Amino acid sequence: MKTNSIILNFLLLSFLLTGCDLLDQNQNVGLSLELEKYTFFEADTLKGAFTVTNLSSNIINYNFSTSCQYGLKIQSGSVISRQYPEVCAQVLTSLTLKSGESKLYEFQLLLVDNDYNNLIKGNYEVETFLLNNNSSIVSKSIKIN
Numbered sequence: 001m002k003t004n005s006i007i008l009n010f011l012l013l014s015f016l017l018t019g020c021d022l023l024d025q026n027q028n029v030g031l032s033l034e035l036e037k038y039t040f041f042e043a044d045t046l047k048g049a050f051t052v053t054n055l056s057s058n059i060i061n062y063n064f065s066t067s068c069q070y071g072l073k074i075q076s077g078s079v080i081s082r083q084y085p086e087v088c089a090q091v092l093t094s095l096t097l098k099s100g101e102s103k104l105y106e107f108q109l110l111l112v113d114n115d116y117n118n119l120i121k122g123n124y125e126v127e128t129f130l131l132n133n134n135s136s137i138v139s140k141s142i143k144i145n
Contacts, residue, residue, distance in 0.1 A: 028056035029097075033128050033138040040111055040144045042118045046074070050105045050128040050138070054097035062095040062132045069095055070105045073127045074119070074142075081113045081124065095130075111144060119144055 035048040050070055054060045062069070066088035074082040084107065095103055105128075111119045124142050129135040 029053065029060060030055050031128075031136055031138045033126070033140050035126065035140055035142065038140070038142050040142060042111070042121065042144060044111050044144070046107070046109045046111055046126065046142070048107055048126070050107070051102055052095070052097065052105075052130065053102040054099055057099050059099070060097045062130060064093045064095070064131055065090075066131070067091050067093055068131055069093060071129050071131050072107060072109070074111070074124050075127070076122055076124050081119055082109070082111075083114065084109060121145060
């Protein structure tokens, strides 16, 4: 039990030290999330960018089972208020990054839930990740006043 506690503390400390810009341990890929702002009003729009950067000296290739290559979640605690994308074409796609190359995914989403009702006032986490079933998650906190 003590070992589990030590491991958990180590993981939490590692996360706090790395912040919201993560290095994907699987393939030496940097992931970052930038938002235009962090405080919003009801019925506002979330604008930002999710960047994937190849930090290795090798070519990295990601394969996706749909036309969508990244995902985004807005959640409060364990409740997921909004997920993006909502619909993806069932086609195979891929992303190839040469050494030092980046892929920028820009997004603009209304702050509504999955039923298109305005998100209520409160604190939320915005999470982004690649949709390759093996990606790290990058998150930032936002507040709706």
